[in-house]
Amino acid sequence: MAEENAQQQSYGGGGGQRSSGPGGGPGGRPGGPAKRGKRNFVRKKKVCRFCVDKADFIDYKKAEILAPFIQERGKILPRRMTGTCARHQRWLTVAIKRAQNIALLPFAAEL
Amino acid sequence: MEERLYDLIFILRPDTPESDIDKVISTLEHAAAEKGGKIDSVNKWGRKRMAYRVQKLREGYFVYMVIRSSHGEVVKELERRLKVSDPVIKYLTVRLDEELKRQDKLKRHRERRAARRPRKTVAPAAAMPGAEQTATPTA
Numbered sequence: 001m002a003e004e005n006a007q008q009q010s011y012g013g014g015g016g017q018r019s020s021g022p023g024g025g026p027g028g029r030p031g032g033p034a035k036r037g038k039r040n041f042v043r044k045k046k047v048c049r050f051c052v053d054k055a056d057f058i059d060y061k062k063a064e065i066l067a068p069f070i071q072e073r074g075k076i077l078p079r080r081m082t083g084t085c086a087r088h089q090r091w092l093t094v095a096i097k098r099a100q101n102i103a104l105l106p107f108a109a110e111l
Numbered sequence: 112m113e114e115r116l117y118d119l120i121f122i123l124r125p126d127t128p129e130s131d132i133d134k135v136i137s138t139l140e141h142a143a144a145e146k147g148g149k150i151d152s153v154n155k156w157g158r159k160r161m162a163y164r165v166q167k168l169r170e171g172y173f174v175y176m177v178i179r180s181s182h183g184e185v186v187k188e189l190e191r192r193l194k195v196s197d198p199v200i201k202y203l204t205v206r207l208d209e210e211l212k213r214q215d216k217l218k219r220h221r222e223r224r225a226a227r228r229p230r231k232t233v234a235p236a237a238a239m240p241g242a243e244q245t246a247t248p249t250a
Contacts (some may be wrong), residue, residue, distance in 0.1 A: 054221070056213075056214040056217040056218055057210060057211070057213075057214045060205070061118075061120075061175070063162075098203070098205060100162070101203050102120050102122070102201065102202075102203040103122065103161035103162050103163060103165060103171065103201060104161075104162055105162050106162040106163050107162075107163060108163075110163060110164070
């Protein structure tokens, strides 16, 4: 029991260093319900949209599928915003970049 | 050597007459045939708005084709032709066979897993044929 506690604390300490400050203490990270700490709200877990669809391939030709994953200014949204899993984000970025090359998606928004 | 599959998309000036578009496509088909490749399908997407301006144009006539060949020479020749062809403002070739291979692999993997899963839960599998039997007389 004591050993487990010590392990958790060391892990939390590492997390705190990365996010710099007591605010991002143990249990305060997004994803998964917070067990303890000041911030006790439960964040709804985002699910990778491509995993739900069981997508084996992200088509760069379908700009309307890719469009929700880019910002207004044309930046690709990070995984932490969209909840896409690592594998699908990897495929997604490639698809978006291909679509940009053939003018289906913008590199940057025009003014 | 195994066959490769390519996607080729090119964009023509929006004011290109239909006859010129067909001419471009037919020259590409001839060029591909000469180099030992084959154009599987040609799909004219038609006039579309481009996401950004290209050569001061906002619209373009998109043509999409699938090419099959066993070596890269065909793509080289097609891209050279697209580059020198005046109405073409943009083109992109993407090699797809490896991605399709990966897609197949994942699909097979998933099917294997799906096939294995019913063995653990016998009850739903046993209920299914019974439901079917009751359904068939009514139908």
